[in-house]
Amino acid sequence: MSAAVAVTMERVDDQGREARGAGSAPAAPEAGPDEEVGMNAKAAQADKGAIRRRGAGWLRALARVALPPVLGMGLLIGLWHLATLNGGGIPSPGKTWDAAVVLFSDPFYQEGPNDQGIGWNVLESLKRVGIGFGIAALVGIPAGFLLGRFALLAQMLNPLISLLRPVSPLAWLPIGLLVFQRADPAAIWTIFICSIWPMILNTAQGVTRVPQDYLNVARVLKLSEWKVFTKILFPAVLPYMLTGIRLSIGTAWLVIVAAEMLTGGVGIGFWVWDEWNNLKVEHIIIAIFVIGVVGLILEQVLMLVARRFSYGNS
Amino acid sequence: MKKIVQIENVTQSFDTRNGHFVVLRDVRLDIVEGESVSLIGHSGCGKSTLLNLIAGLTRPSSGVMLCDGREITGPGPERAVVFQNHSLLPWLTCFDNVLLAVERVFGARESRAQLKTRTREALALVGLTHAEHKHPHEISGGMKQRVGIARALSMQPRILLMDEPFGALDALTRANLQDELMKILAATQATMVMVTHDVDEAVLLSDRVVMLTNGPAATIGEILEIGLERPRERLALAHDAQFGECRAAIMEFLYQKQVRAAA
Ligand SMILES: Nc1ncnc2c1ncn2[C@@H]1O[C@H](COP(=O)(O)OP(=O)(O)O)[C@@H](O)[C@H]1O
Ligand SMILES: [Mg+2]
Numbered sequence: 001m002s003a004a005v006a007v008t009m010e011r012v013d014d015q016g017r018e019a020r021g022a023g024s025a026p027a028a029p030e031a032g033p034d035e036e037v038g039m040n041a042k043a044a045q046a047d048k049g050a051i052r053r054r055g056a057g058w059l060r061a062l063a064r065v066a067l068p069p070v071l072g073m074g075l076l077i078g079l080w081h082l083a084t085l086n087g088g089g090i091p092s093p094g095k096t097w098d099a100a101v102v103l104f105s106d107p108f109y110q111e112g113p114n115d116q117g118i119g120w121n122v123l124e125s126l127k128r129v130g131i132g133f134g135i136a137a138l139v140g141i142p143a144g145f146l147l148g149r150f151a152l153l154a155q156m157l158n159p160l161i162s163l164l165r166p167v168s169p170l171a172w173l174p175i176g177l178l179v180f181q182r183a184d185p186a187a188i189w190t191i192f193i194c195s196i197w198p199m200i201l202n203t204a205q206g207v208t209r210v211p212q213d214y215l216n217v218a219r220v221l222k223l224s225e226w227k228v229f230t231k232i233l234f235p236a237v238l239p240y241m242l243t244g245i246r247l248s249i250g251t252a253w254l255v256i257v258a259a260e261m262l263t264g265g266v267g268i269g270f271w272v273w274d275e276w277n278n279l280k281v282e283h284i285i286i287a288i289f290v291i292g293v294v295g296l297i298l299e300q301v302l303m304l305v306a307r308r309f310s311y312g313n314s
Numbered sequence: 315m316k317k318i319v320q321i322e323n324v325t326q327s328f329d330t331r332n333g334h335f336v337v338l339r340d341v342r343l344d345i346v347e348g349e350s351v352s353l354i355g356h357s358g359c360g361k362s363t364l365l366n367l368i369a370g371l372t373r374p375s376s377g378v379m380l381c382d383g384r385e386i387t388g389p390g391p392e393r394a395v396v397f398q399n400h401s402l403l404p405w406l407t408c409f410d411n412v413l414l415a416v417e418r419v420f421g422a423r424e425s426r427a428q429l430k431t432r433t434r435e436a437l438a439l440v441g442l443t444h445a446e447h448k449h450p451h452e453i454s455g456g457m458k459q460r461v462g463i464a465r466a467l468s469m470q471p472r473i474l475l476m477d478e479p480f481g482a483l484d485a486l487t488r489a490n491l492q493d494e495l496m497k498i499l500a501a502t503q504a505t506m507v508m509v510t511h512d513v514d515e516a517v518l519l520s521d522r523v524v525m526l527t528n529g530p531a532a533t534i535g536e537i538l539e540i541g542l543e544r545p546r547e548r549l550a551l552a553h554d555a556q557f558g559e560c561r562a563a564i565m566e567f568l569y570q571k572q573v574r575a576a577a
Contacts, residue, residue: 048361050546081521213401220389222501235405311404311451 055111091282099282113266114217114274118287121271122294125260128184128267129252132191136248139192140199141241145233147200148207161197169255170196183263195248202247206240207233235311242306247303253295318472318505319345319368323365324361324377336531337363341377343534345473351504352516353433354564355526356572361509362398362477364526368507369395369475372508382472391419391526396465398475400458402450408461411437412468419469436468437461439498456487463491467498474499476508480515489548492518513568517560518546525567535572538563 065239077093084092090295091099108120146152172193214236260269268291275283326338326511337360353361366372368377370389379386381393383521389395394415402411413433420429437446440460445453450461459479466474480488492515510516516523520540527535540560541553551557 055376122522161327164406172340211401213397213399214403216395216397217403219371221415222391223414227414227418228371231406232403236402260525290329308406 001088059159088116089281089283091269096282096285099280100286103286116266118268118271118290121266121268122290124265125256125267125269126185129191129256131250131253133187133195133249134169135188135194136195136199137245140196140244140248143196144200144203144241144244145207145237148237154204161200165197165201169251170258170262173259177263181219183265187259187263187265187267189251191256194251194255197245198251199241199244200239202244203237206237209240210236216309226288235309238309239306242302246299246302247297250295253291253298257291315346315348317344318347318382319343319507320378320380320383321345321368321382321576322365323379324374326360326367326372328373328503331538337529338367338533339531340533342538343364345505345507347472347505348503349518349521350503350508352520352523353509353511353526354511354516354523355532355567356528357511359532361526365475365477365507366396368473369393370527373397377494385569391415391469392472394469394471394474394480394552396459396462396466396474398477398479398481400450400455402458402461402465403452407447407449408437408453408464409433409463411450414426415465416468422457432468435447436464439465439467440494454494456483457490459483459491460494463495463498467504468501471500471504471527473505473507476506481511488512488515493548495519496546504563513561513564516564517542517557518548518551523560523564525572526563536563536567537567 008151051282064270080090081093084090104119107117109117110120119163147157169190173186177183178188180186180189210233215228218232223231247249256267257269257272260267264270264273268287272287275281321341324338324341325336327334327336341364353364355361358473363372366379367374368386370379370386370393373387381390386393398414402408403414406414413429416429416432416436420432424432434443434446437443440463442457442460442464444571445457450458453461459482463476463479464478471560480491483491496519498504506519508516508519517540525536525542526532526533526540538560540561542554542556
């Protein structure tokens with residue numbers, strides 16, 4: 001798992017480097033703008049030689065894993081570059097890279113409530129997602145346990161959940177604004193709504209799927225309710241719960257951008273909207289990357305946690 | 315000899331989507347303290363159903379089940395079960411799987427250290443001291459089944475109930491575990507009821523083999539006393555005439571009297 005994370009991080013890294021390379025016309029990543037294209041190939045060959053000399057098999061394995069994604073990213077940036085050759089509204093990779101360098105040189109500046117660094121905006125969005133998601137977990141997971149344990153409750157609530165789940169969480173935003181009268185809690189409310197369904201449904205499914213064998217063990221041992229919960233029910237449901245959590249956090253991160261565009265304030269969604277109004281399209285492209293990277297990291301961290309709690313296939 | 319389990323006129327039926335389904339009818343059987351009994355019969359005849367009734371996991375539709383003269387109303391630690399698929403909790407180590415059972419039975423009376431000693435002893439009994447800190451997915455099928463047996467034995471049950479405990483194992487591992495089980499039963503004097511579909515296993519391990527007729531509405535067809543002396547030696551018995559007769563009698567019941575309709 002950690003290997004996958006490493007690869008992902010590497011991809012991010014390469015993305016940056018490639019973007020820079022493409023930006024300073026066809027030059028090698030580490031080379032200045034006046035050096036030649038051939039440097040790239042030479043450097044690559046030198047690299048290969050070094051690998052062979054060291055005879056490190058794992059390096060070659062790493063290259064085999066990392067190379068295709070890097071090539072894909074290179075292709076994207078190449079196409080992007082081609083598409084922006086004859087001008088138009090979309091900024092070139094190079095221009096975007098330069099803007100990114102400026103942007104990330106001081107991500108945490110603060111000049112008034114509506115002009116803050118991209119770091120603050122991301123953190124602010126993450127905070128909203130964290131709070132809305134946390135409340136959803138506090139409500140949704142116990143609710144899921146109840147739904148899974150009591151068939152009547154499930155029969156009562158399942159049609160309701162089926163009805164509400166496909167509704168875009170943004171449709172709930174006005175209700176949040178009405179109830180809370182402020183933008184921030186309304187955005188959190190939207191996150192809460194979109195996070196809660198996967199958590200309820202997956203937890204409930206996990207509870208109904210606890211193998212009868214384990215419950216029979218509990219019955220033969222006459223375990224107390226508390227022991228049944230801590231030693232059997234909870235660990236058995238945990239992987240399902242984590243799937244629910246992973247699905248919710250993915251959606252929450254999708255939704256927060258849209259919600260913030262509507263509510264304003266500090267946050268990556270509103271930042272995108274603001275930069276659109278300022279016609280700084282390169283910032284929007286950077287924001288898209290940043291949103292993607294943060295989403296990817298969230299996903300990978302949760303995968304890591306899930307891997308930690310999956311127990312063989314017995 | 316003292317009767318430890320009495321099964322009197324027990325019928326078990328289930329209401330399924332396809333209607334009322336009688337699995338067992340008029341089952342009568344007494345099990346004496348310290349004896350080993352095998353339940354044998356064709357697949358689906360109701361062996362597990364009968365074992366689950368003794369375990370108290372299900373209640374009979376009619377009839378009476380007694381353990382030690384008292385009605386069986388549910389499962390209890392004096393009737394330990396070794397499940398067919400070991401049923402170890404995958405998130406606990408072998409040690410903790412056994413400890414869970416030990417705690418439940420002795421936790422109120424004994425110190426933490428005593429409970430752990432009991433757990434170690436149970437694992438040592440099945441030769442798994444070296445694997446106590448492993449998780450179930452890290453050990454072989456035979457070892458898992460041993461942990462299941464250790465968990466059952468650690469409760470010091472009056473009766474050991476086993477549902478095809480070695481069914482999923484290869485022949486060699488199965489033979490080893492059968493030998494170990496015989497030793498353990500001799501040492502602990504426990505009563506054992508085992509479901510099996512292996513004729514040799516039934517003869518080797520049992521004092522009596524209970525043969526069930528084919529379902530639906532299966533009942534006890536014959537009961538065969540196995541008079542072989544103990545301790546029993548697998549190799550010596552291979553050429554033993556009495557062993558062969560017992561074997562033949564069971565085969566005759568299964569393959570002549572209870573011919574299975576080709577499935
Ligand atoms: N809870 C149940 N509900 C309905 N039918 C059952 C149930 N348990 C067992 N049966 C049926 O009873 C019959 C005997 O099952 P079982 O005791 O598992 O057989 P086996 O002898 O192979 O262990 C089977 O036909 C099975 O489908
Ligand atoms: Mg069975």
